[in-house]
Amino acid sequence: MSIWIHEESKVLIQGITGKQGTFHGTMMDEYQTNVVGGVTPGKGGQIVELPNKNVLVFNSVLEGLEETNADVSVIYVPAKFAATAIIEAADAFEQKGGGLIVCITEGIPILDMIRAVARVNEYQNVRLIGPNCPGIITPGDKGGCKVGIMPGFIHAKGRIGIVSKSGTLTYEAVAQTMSVGEGQSTCVGIGGDPVNGTGFIDCLSAFENDPQTEAIVMIGEIGGSAEEEAAEWAAKNMSKPIVGFVAGSTAPPGKRMGHAGAIISGGKGTAEEKFAAFKRAGIYVARDPSEIGNVLVKALKDAGLR
Amino acid sequence: MNIHEYQAKSIFHESGVKVVKGIHCTNLEQALEAYDKLDSKVVAVKSQIHAGGRGKGNLYNPESGELIMEGGVKIAFSREEVEEYATAIIGNKLVTKQTGGEGKIVNNLYIESGCNISHEYYLALLVDREKKSVLIMASTEGGMDIEEVAEKNPEAIHKIWADPLNGLSREDCVSLSNSLGLTGRICEEMVEMLEALYSMFIERDCAMIEINPLVKSESGEIIALDGKVSFDDSADFRHPWRSELRDISEEEEVEIRAHKYGLSYVKLDGNIGCLVNGAGLAMASMDVIKLYGGEPANFLDIGGGANRESITAAFEIILEDDNVEGILVNIFGGIIRCDMVARSVIEASTDVGLDVPLVVRFSGTNHVEGKLVLDNCDLDVHTVSTLSEGAARIVELTRGGE
Numbered sequence: 001m002s003i004w005i006h007e008e009s010k011v012l013i014q015g016i017t018g019k020q021g022t023f024h025g026t027m028m029d030e031y032q033t034n035v036v037g038g039v040t041p042g043k044g045g046q047i048v049e050l051p052n053k054n055v056l057v058f059n060s061v062l063e064g065l066e067e068t069n070a071d072v073s074v075i076y077v078p079a080k081f082a083a084t085a086i087i088e089a090a091d092a093f094e095q096k097g098g099g100l101i102v103c104i105t106e107g108i109p110i111l112d113m114i115r116a117v118a119r120v121n122e123y124q125n126v127r128l129i130g131p132n133c134p135g136i137i138t139p140g141d142k143g144g145c146k147v148g149i150m151p152g153f154i155h156a157k158g159r160i161g162i163v164s165k166s167g168t169l170t171y172e173a174v175a176q177t178m179s180v181g182e183g184q185s186t187c188v189g190i191g192g193d194p195v196n197g198t199g200f201i202d203c204l205s206a207f208e209n210d211p212q213t214e215a216i217v218m219i220g221e222i223g224g225s226a227e228e229e230a231a232e233w234a235a236k237n238m239s240k241p242i243v244g245f246v247a248g249s250t251a252p253p254g255k256r257m258g259h260a261g262a263i264i265s266g267g268k269g270t271a272e273e274k275f276a277a278f279k280r281a282g283i284y285v286a287r288d289p290s291e292i293g294n295v296l297v298k299a300l301k302d303a304g305l306r
Numbered sequence: 307m308n309i310h311e312y313q314a315k316s317i318f319h320e321s322g323v324k325v326v327k328g329i330h331c332t333n334l335e336q337a338l339e340a341y342d343k344l345d346s347k348v349v350a351v352k353s354q355i356h357a358g359g360r361g362k363g364n365l366y367n368p369e370s371g372e373l374i375m376e377g378g379v380k381i382a383f384s385r386e387e388v389e390e391y392a393t394a395i396i397g398n399k400l401v402t403k404q405t406g407g408e409g410k411i412v413n414n415l416y417i418e419s420g421c422n423i424s425h426e427y428y429l430a431l432l433v434d435r436e437k438k439s440v441l442i443m444a445s446t447e448g449g450m451d452i453e454e455v456a457e458k459n460p461e462a463i464h465k466i467w468a469d470p471l472n473g474l475s476r477e478d479c480v481s482l483s484n485s486l487g488l489t490g491r492i493c494e495e496m497v498e499m500l501e502a503l504y505s506m507f508i509e510r511d512c513a514m515i516e517i518n519p520l521v522k523s524e525s526g527e528i529i530a531l532d533g534k535v536s537f538d539d540s541a542d543f544r545h546p547w548r549s550e551l552r553d554i555s556e557e558e559e560v561e562i563r564a565h566k567y568g569l570s571y572v573k574l575d576g577n578i579g580c581l582v583n584g585a586g587l588a589m590a591s592m593d594v595i596k597l598y599g600g601e602p603a604n605f606l607d608i609g610g611g612a613n614r615e616s617i618t619a620a621f622e623i624i625l626e627d628d629n630v631e632g633i634l635v636n637i638f639g640g641i642i643r644c645d646m647v648a649r650s651v652i653e654a655s656t657d658v659g660l661d662v663p664l665v666v667r668f669s670g671t672n673h674v675e676g677k678l679v680l681d682n683c684d685l686d687v688h689t690v691s692t693l694s695e696g697a698a699r700i701v702e703l704t705r706g707g708e
Contacts (some may be wrong), residue, residue, distance in 0.1 A: 080543055109511055110433055110540035117438050120471035134640075149610075151640045151671050164588020167610075168638040172693070174637075175669055192585060194435040220584050224435045238622035250574070250596045252581040252606070258585025258607040260540065261435065266453050271593070274613050288597055291695035 002138040002186040003206040003213070004100050004127065005145045005160065009138075012070040013038040013131035014085050015077035016048050016057060024076060024123040024149050026050055032143025036068040065099075066194040073145045074135065075103040081110035086128060088153075088302055090120045097124025101197070102147045106132040109235020110260070113195040120197055127196025132259065133189035134167040148172075148189065160296070161207035161251045163200060164219035165192050165226075165259070169289065171249060176292035192221065192259025200230035200267060208238050210258075214305055215241045218283070220274055222248030223261045227274040231281035241299035244278040244284045245270045308356040309551045312416040314515075315665040321506040324529045325498055328418035330354075337392035340417040341385055343482060348420030351391040353378035353400050356556045358534060359451075365394055368411060374398050378412070381420070386415065407529045413555060423530060426519035428452055431507045433514075440468040440507060441499065446486055446583035448519035454484050459519040473659035474504045488522075495528045511541030529543035564623055568609045571623055574582040575599025578700055579624035579633040579662075581617070583608050583642055591636045594693050603630045610641050632663040634696050636672070644668040645678030652683050663703035664688065667696035676708030 011028065012267040015021040024301045029035050029050035031141040037055045037107040044059035045074050058064035061073060067167055075082060093099035101120070108116075108131050120128045129136055135148015139155040146152045150171060163185055170189050177184060188203050190196055200218060200223025215240075220227035227246060234242060238270045249271040251257045253264040264270050286295040300306035312330040319325050328338035353360050360378035365376055374437055375394040382388045400410035412654040426448025434441035445463045447455045448597070455462055464485040476497065483496040485488075507515055508598055516534040523529055542548060542553055550665070559658045564571035570585065578600045582588035592602035604627065624630055637647050651666065665688045668676040677689050690696045690705070 056681030067403045079540060091688060107540045109544075110513070111440075111508060111511055111541070114433070114438055114440070115451045154670060164586070166584060168582075168640065169586035171640060171670055172587060172590070184564055194433060195438050219586065221589060226436070229436070239310050245590070247586045250602055251589055252572070252574065252593040255572050255605075257572060257589050257605050261590070262585060287688060288485050288694055289587075290594070290692045 001010065001212050002212055003188070003203070004186065005136055005138050005147060005208050008034060009072050009145045010036040010068060010141070011145070011147055012036060012061065012064045012068065014061065014073055014075045014089065016040060016055070017043050017046065018076060020087040022048060023041050023074040025165050027152070028146050029053070031146040032140065032147045038071050039064050041182040042053045047154040058234030061089045061278040062095065065096045066071070069289060070099070072100045072102065072147055075101065075105060077105060078104050079109070082108045082131060086116040087119050090123055090126045090128070090146065091127045094123040098238050100127045101126065102135050103128065103153050103197075104133065104135055104148055105130075108193070110134070110193070110195055111139070113193065117197055124178040129184040130190060130191045130196060132193045132196075134170060136186060136188045138186045139184055147181040151190070155187070156183035159185055159214040159242065160210060161185050161195065161203070161210065161216045162187040162219070163203035163207070163216065164189055166219060167249060169219055172289050173219055173245075173292055176289065177217065177296060180293040180297050182296065185210060192261050194261040204230060204238060206235055206241060211242045215243070215296065215300055215303070216246045217296065218242055220244065220246040221259065221262050221264050222246070222251050222257065222271050223259075226270065228277040231277040231283060234282035234283065238252035241303045242283045243286060243292060243296045243299050244283040245289055245292060246274040246278070271298050307539055307552060308556065309535050310356065310414055311352065311353040311533050312354055312551065313551050314535040315530065315676045317471045317506065317510070317535065318530050318533055321637065322502040323506070324527055325533070326419045326421050326529060328416050331415050331417060332413060333391050333396060334389065337388055337415055338385065343683075344417065344419050345421035346634070347383070349382050349388060349390055351380045351382050351395065352416040352418060353395050354414035354416050355400055355405070355412055356553070357402050357404035358398065359402035359404050359408060361662050363400050364691040365398045365400050365412070366409065368397075368399040370555055375627070378402065386692050410556070418510045421521065421531060423452065423521045423523045424525035425522045427521070428455070428517040428518045429520045430514065431503055431512070434467065435466055439470050439525070440504065442468070442474070442482065442504070444486055448521065454517065460512040464599040468504060473499060475496055476611045492522065492526055499528050508519070511538045511545060512536065513538045536588070541652050557592065560623055560626065561645065563617070564606075567619040568611055569600050569616060569620050570605070570607040570609065570657040572697045573627060574602050574604050575629070576603045577629050577704055579630040580636065581608060581620050581624060582636045583610070583612065583638065587636065588637060591634060591693060591697070594697040595634065595701065598694075598697040600704065601698065602697065603627055611657070612642055612647070614653060617647065618654040618657055625658055625660070627683060630639045630662060632665070634700045635664065635666040636693055636696060637671060639668065639671030643672040644670065645672045645679055648676040648679035651680070651686055659683070660689060663700065665690060665696050665700040665703065667691065
């Protein structure tokens with residue numbers, strides 16, 4: 001198994017007729033993701049040509065779910081409309097028994113996200129990943145299920161679960177697992193915004209319960225205290241080994257480092273605090289992302305997994 | 307985006323939050339006119355810069371560095387004192403705990419009527435990332451640095467959270483006011499002000515509102531005597547009025563320029579320039595440079611939509627910094643193709659006349675093609691395959707190694 005998505009997951013693309021939606025829809029389809037349709041209000045009935053098939057555009061998420069039984073919806077709509085798109089998907093999934101929303105969009109106003117996340121959290125069977133993230137991928141035997149913007153070809157099916165706040169740094173972690181001959185069960189980019197849906201603890205908990213996952217790589221960055229909380233939680237609840245890295249040891253306080261959430265404010269949210277929390281929790285620490293592979297090998301060996 | 311106190315107070319006033327009368331000025335003549343107009347025996351003469359700690363800061367002559375006056379916020383009891391303080395403030399450099407040693411030139415002044423204070427409080431509204439809602443935080447220790455209060459006397463800080471879907475509850479506001487020792491009519495007044503501030507926070511997409519001090523006047527009114535407001539930049543699209551409040555002189559010119567090209571740039575003090583795709587990887591690249599004994603000169607994320615033009619701009623921006631003695635390019639190709647970056651790097655290096663060592667690490671989409679392009683060009687560029695190698699190499703090269 002894997003977490004939240006698997007090779008057969010049916011994926012709807014919100015914003016499929018836009019430039020980003022069409023481009024990434026094409027890449028997702030090339031990776032053998034089961035794209036079943038798209039949503040663009042007012043463009044219902046149009047056909048979008050993907051490399052392996054043509055898919056239908058619906059006017060609403062609900063209509064799309066009714067016609068396709070999709071269990072995942074990925075959002076590529078502009079920031080202004082993204083929170084509304086999340087809420088629409090959440091309401092539709094709630095009516096249909098649940099589902100996964102993956103929001104790639106960057107730059108959504110924070111108060112919009114507070115409202116959207118609160119709505120999603122009212123529904124027990126609806127999960128949101130993102131926003132401002134690369135998405136989620138479960139590599140399969142041939143291709144796999146890629147819901148997002150990550151380059152599919154760097155992945156391979158395996159037993160390492162990856163969770164990260166960053167995009168390209170996640171790819172780096174993937175490449176590191178590959179460099180020591182390990183593939184991935186599922187890789188989740190939870191995004192670098194201050195207010196998001198799925199967090200580290202949700203991912204760790206799901207990986208702990210996933211039989212395919214045998215070890216986890218967790219990539220954090222400065223800002224907030226999600227890493228510290230996850231470390232504390234992991235110390236009590238995780239039996240599988242975790243390798244951790246935190247970006248931003250050299251970031252100056254009070255400066256936003258690219259991501260809206262990556263800022264040390266009032267002396268809080270430093271990389272050193274997060275590394276220290278990792279160590280306290282028994283997480284294997286890599287101080288250099290190029291060392292993740294070696295540290296992972298050690299973690300696997302210590303656990304008798306290699 | 308941050309705004310000045312005088313702008314924050316004007317928004318407070320519009321939003322139904324009590325402030326005392328004040329006038330914004332930019333020169334001595336206006337300051338004296340403001341004093342006459344306010345017709346108050348006592349006025350506050352306040353330097354307007356975006357950094358905090360103004361009262362305890364010092365003013366220096368920007369050329370000679372000579373100390374002009376201690377304190378960037380002064381109480382004046384006469385027209386003469388207004389003249390003295392305004393002269394000392396305008397055009398001079400204010401250095402506070404938050405500005406760093408460079409300080410800020412003060413171009414704006416706020417002259418405000420005096421206020422008889424019976425008690426000072428601290429109040430702030432901000433987004434609580436962990437609770438995913440708006441947090442309202444208050445303390446009876448007004449006028450103090452809140453981080454200091456949090457450390458020494460955390461029980462003096464009281465907090466309530468707004469419900470993301472239902473907003474701020476009146477009961478919570480009452481209980482917050484009560485915990486500050488406010489009851490009866492003054493509690494009512496506080497509650498009204500909290501509600502007004504919360505509405506302002508939501509309607510204007512604020513990132514933070516901080517009032518320190520918030521005061522109870524001797525006549526029993528709750529008044530915002532200071533005001534620090536910042537906005538969530540992501541919501542700019544629905545607030546066109548913000549552009550008029552923007553003070554470009556308070557921002558880093560190079561960061562604004564970088565932003566125009568879709569680049570996210572932050573200048574640091576080291577000597578190794580970095581050009582990276584992705585914020586996390588850009589931070590990690592800086593960290594690894596440091597790990598190998600070097601010092602990063604900047605954070606630079608070229609973003610997902612980088613092209614030849616933006617990469618050229620990135621090189622120009624990195625090289626404007628005289629401290630830069632070498633550049634590390636670290637690209638993990640996803641949507642961005644490494645061969646495109648390679649060609650852009652060559653063109654940009656030629657355009658800007660690159661004269662420092664350059665180390666390039668490619669991984670991901672078209673990394674083999676990218677490396678080939680660089681290996682076959684005339685440029686003196688060192689290609690490596692991992693971030694560690696890249697960091698080790700550029701540190702060695704900037705130390706004069708071959």
